Amino acid sequence: MLREPRFTLYGHPQPLRRFVIVPSARSIGPQPATNGSQFAEAYADEDIVLQTARSLAHELGLFSVTPAAGSVLRLLAAAGSAKAVVEIGTGTGVSGVWLLRGMRADGVLTTIDVENEHQRIARRIFAEAGFAPSRTRIITGRALDVLPRLADGAYDLVFVDADPTEFGACADEALRLLRPGGALVINGVLAGGRIADPSARDVETLTIRETVRSVRESEEWIPAVISSGGGLLTAVKR
Numbered sequence: 001m002l003r004e005p006r007f008t009l010y011g012h013p014q015p016l017r018r019f020v021i022v023p024s025a026r027s028i029g030p031q032p033a034t035n036g037s038q039f040a041e042a043y044a045d046e047d048i049v050l051q052t053a054r055s056l057a058h059e060l061g062l063f064s065v066t067p068a069a070g071s072v073l074r075l076l077a078a079a080g081s082a083k084a085v086v087e088i089g090t091g092t093g094v095s096g097v098w099l100l101r102g103m104r105a106d107g108v109l110t111t112i113d114v115e116n117e118h119q120r121i122a123r124r125i126f127a128e129a130g131f132a133p134s135r136t137r138i139i140t141g142r143a144l145d146v147l148p149r150l151a152d153g154a155y156d157l158v159f160v161d162a163d164p165t166e167f168g169a170c171a172d173e174a175l176r177l178l179r180p181g182g183a184l185v186i187n188g189v190l191a192g193g194r195i196a197d198p199s200a201r202d203v204e205t206l207t208i209r210e211t212v213r214s215v216r217e218s219e220e221w222i223p224a225v226i227s228s229g230g231g232l233l234t235a236v237k238r
């Protein structure tokens, strides 16, 4: 049976279903998938809490990780028995919930965003998903101001999903923050298909291309690009 938890937005109790405006992965599940990525998105599936977080992001004009990309985050957090994770770009909490669901039961997600309003919603989503406040450390600020304050080698996974022009700097910070064997994940590296188009020379695409190249060429990372969602650059620190 579908749980229908109470959700309050700006002080008004709301049924969660009210916010569901994006079709759920479940709703496309039984239909024949026309290609691999559609199948992967439907396979990931999302519950009412994730659907709500996604709908709220949509209302704010934010992109959230797709269900398939979220399931990769959960997988990587679980595979690494992640206890300490840094997320750059809280949004309304879609990726945060996926990460928390893969992390150890005593794990803490440190999540950073410049927008306090986004984090206010994410905080409620984390509570609706059943995570105690002690499971999250929500920091409001610019990524490149906050990351230098975090401890060296103390994290199992760093997830980057904010300003693409800062991907390179965030990858450098991740190398310092991660323990050996820890994983970096950067979302959106396919740049909507522009990454492989040599004529695309905008600042965002150039930065992403440079980040992908330098991670691949570095002796310090073991990299792979996973094409789920907007494309995930993943790399394990040696």
Ligand SMILES: C[S@@+](CC[C@H](N)C(=O)[O-])C[C@H]1O[C@@H](n2cnc3c(N)ncnc32)[C@H](O)[C@@H]1O
Binding pocket: 057, 062, 063, 064, 065, 088, 089, 090, 091, 092, 093, 094, 095, 096, 112, 113, 114, 115, 118, 141, 142, 143, 144, 161, 162, 163, 166
């Ligand atoms: C794509 S949304 C994140 C979506 C979220 N990861 C999810 O899947 O639910 C990007 C977020 O990054 C935040 N952001 C943009 N630039 C930032 C920066 N320089 N430092 C920290 N956060 C930033 C935005 O406010 C926005 O909430």
